[in-house]
Amino acid sequence: MSEVSRYATDDPVEMAAEALSSVHSSNLPLILKRLRATLLITTYQAGKLILARADQSTLNTHFVHFPKPMGVATDSGRIMVGSATGIHVFRNVPSLAERLAPHGRHDAVYAERHYHITGDIDIHEMGIDREGRCWFINTRFSCLCTLDAAHSFVPRWWPSFVSSLAPEDRCHLNGLAMVDGAPRYVTALGATDTPRGWGANKKNGGVLLDVPSGELIASGLSMPHSPRWHRGALWLLESGTGTLARLDAQSGRVETIARVPGFARGLDFAGPLAFIGLSQLRETNAFTDIPVTDENSDRMSGVWVVNTETGKTVALLKFNNAVQEIFAVQLLANVQYPDVLRSDHELLRTTYVLPDARLKDLSIL
Template identity: 35%
Template sequence: MQSTKAKPRPQTAPPKAAAPAQRVTASQAGAREPKAEYSLSGGMIRRLHEMNASLAFTSYQSGLLYMLGGSAQGKAQLHQSGMPKPMGLCADGEGRLVLSTGAQIMRLENVLEPDQRINQTYDACFMPRTNIVTGQLDAHDVGAMADGSIVFVNTRYNCLAKTSDRHSFEPIWKPDFISDIVDEDRCHLNGLAMRDGKPAFVTAVSKSDTIDGWRDRRSDGGVVIDVEKNKVVCEGLSMPHSPRWHDGKLWVLNAGTGELGTVELPKGKTKMGKFKPVAFCPGFLRGLSFHDGFAFVGLSRPRYKRFEGLELDQRLKDTDSEPWCGVQLIDLKTGACVDWFRIDGDIGELYDVEIVEGFRCPMTVSPSSPDAATLITFDAMSG
């Protein structure tokens, strides 16, 4: 892998005509090559180009962190790096990502200057610079606080937690219906919505206070909780995931029904909010990010042949559809899918999706790869 210094890339216009769906070849570092085929809609890279952005997503099933972008010539580039069970992913300003993994929380930093490229292709290289060992907490969503600290959903212990210099984690909040911080996944707390640099809302599959109790409540036991008030603000959901605060609204993926929607929060005498669907996507939904009036939604296939016990199973039959794995780009004005990226083969499950603003063709480095040891960068001496 070589770093090259070049003149800033010109703002070349993307093709005006929509291209047909195309296959994508993946480049990979630090991971075993899975048996998978990648394809995308003809407009996906053009649209990312117009946004001056790229798309990152995780799959704990494959153990890969993916970066989807486009070269200066408009060709799709899919880079993937091996990570230990990658889960929650969030951008922490421009040039920094935070990732939750099987037993660690990582901060990845872009080490390239604006006029530098890796292998004449990649305009950003995200290196794992901070690696905090937490132990296996089944950490799901992750967020960056205004003070620079990291908060994450500690699913195994039913709480929100911060990283600690001494311990595996520092619990900072738990739902009122959870009686104690114990090593039992009781409610399957999973999603985190940040607002103004602090946790605002979380999702859980149920309000259960017994070990594994959530598994019997998958169809309609899901809740959204206001963190500051520690109050359930929406209930009756089916395995909700990926709450996000965007454009003054709370968005949620009601995974068990395959729906992206908003939560109309309770006001005045109204005690409970209401979920309002915006779009149906043919898959189990996890991972949500927004940009320029569009939602990037992650889809997964079932682990078994059917989504047993979930409304999604019937919805797929009613629409004569098969579930698939990938990312759909939803127009928030119409609820229509306008572009997509699809994975077929051994990989059937994604977890999180994040837009990487300011970079059109980024790559990442696995902490266990040779590149992590051989790619050396440093600041120039001052004075």
Template identity: 35%
Template sequence: MADAGDDDNTKVDLEFPKPAEMKKGRVRLHPSDGFRGWLTKNRISLAFNTYHIGKLFMIGVNDAGQFVFSDANFPRSMGLSLHNGTLWMASHKQIWRFENFLDKGQMSQGNDAVFAPIAATTTGFINVHDVRVSDSGVYFIASQFNCIARLHERWSFEPLWKPPFISEFAYGDRCHLNCLALEDGAPKYVTCFADTDEVEGWRALPKDQSDGLLIDVQSNDVLCDNLHMPHSPQLHNGKLYVANSGLGEFGEVDRDTGAYRPICFIPGFTRGIAFWKNYALVGASRPRQNGVYEGNDGTPLNERLQDMGVAPECSISVINLDSGAIEHQIVLEGAASEIYDVCVLPAIRKPRVLDLGSDALDTMFRPSKLYI
């Protein structure tokens, strides 16, 4: 955990041991002017994560107006979802449940929330991406099985739906089904990279081709078919938003016509969307040196950045939905180059998150009730 200085644009340097296969690194946070004040005014904090260094982060502001930062180690940390105060997160082979050990008004070492990993369901490596939770279950995308699944009380997972162009339920990522939106507590929209039915078929497509789909799960209709590597469909106030990741855009899709409208450009691979009132918080990642969206010539995002003379960034942008303007931003440099998901923590200002290696778990307990 680390605190920033008094100025909003003060750097926050965080040094931590990475997973065993990686060298020691440092994450540097560069908040824009007003970002800290925006968090304080709205009485919220943020959780966000990155799977390439296996980190779940939380950031808030303390009573002295300083940033409070906490991090935890979970391999391949991906989809995040907060439901009824419980935080859910996908990792390499498990889906984790975190509970806040503190009641409203309680404090622990300067924190007003401490999220502890209480339970995990082992799914195996099915490449879980988004996790979305409602009263009817814990839903997630199993990319290696090209399906929406639900957490099962006994087995690895419960398959629920696959795209109509996927011919069989079998292991092997065919279309890169990745992200999920719920409506009224049930799966409603998903995104995938292409309508391919061959294992790894989506990887063989030209990287400048916009074959990404947004599908209505309940009708099986393709609502939009001209997106580029889309992620993070989300509903907010009846409107459907999406990250058009391969073009570095955050945009809206008309739910009646399927027409896509870009709202703003962010100089990075956009992915991870959360909302607070009339704001969207959108994550962006720097292109990889190799992989799906590497920063080589010929990729649309890289060409766009070169044409604009802008360097790619890893960031979280606070976007005003009325104007489409980026009002606040925090940029991550150093060891953190990608963001997968973003989650708002309402009414929490100074959060802390623990992992299984946290010494605090040796002496921190939350019994279900007072024993008499």
């Protein structure tokens, strides 16, 4: 693996904040440039969406504040972020790139367009289906949901072992895999039906479920998170052991492919490369007392890039101090240097996006 370089950030406040510093292997910017992609990372503990962007030979880490950001979903023109009490919807407004400093640097600018208030439901992973609908894990109510304009959330599916919907986090439903534009697999920390019942057997009580059939595919997992379908195979992270695993969806057989030095959560792929989130395990974290606890003595958090064909770590991004826990890790494809503007950004006061059919009626004074 290449030598480590310090981070770069274009935010003066961030430059003064050692707590938000990071280091990265010198090959990570080159990997992102070759992929023509940006890494989106959420840390609910630090309250940030992090945009890790290649900037020449270094990595620019841009921090955007959210209250408890966790799940992220993207499509060709949108970014959705689940936070403490709702889901923020951002749309790419290309014309904003010309107005945003440094001029000529950004190739996409995502402006906040909607905020759907769900209430405090502990939103975990999210996905966008083939019709453009947002699906998300409602961990507090142990169900998989969508949105509509009239309601906080619309329950669509929940495990058969959950007898009723209640704000009790009965099984810690957490991970969602979309396949062919539809929700297909979910993970939970236990097949339990009592308030926080999953906590009694964190080490190996985890399960993987098939959404269409409701069938249990695998059990005995160590805190499973982040199920993904990639290259015709089913993958997930066993956070309790710090491992990336590949599963046989028919037999439920689990094959360990790679190991990282800590609590693994947050996963995306590009070809043979797996981008894996790594979190510290603190004494106050409810996810301690698991096998990986003793292996995270260096208290590392960040993103590890693993070659799935060899199981070896080939690049990394490591955060220091304030960023202790990672939730989502997602590649934003075909965008190399984006920005995300919250609704209170000054530029949005004078940014107007109209339907193409009405542009001919617009008079610019």
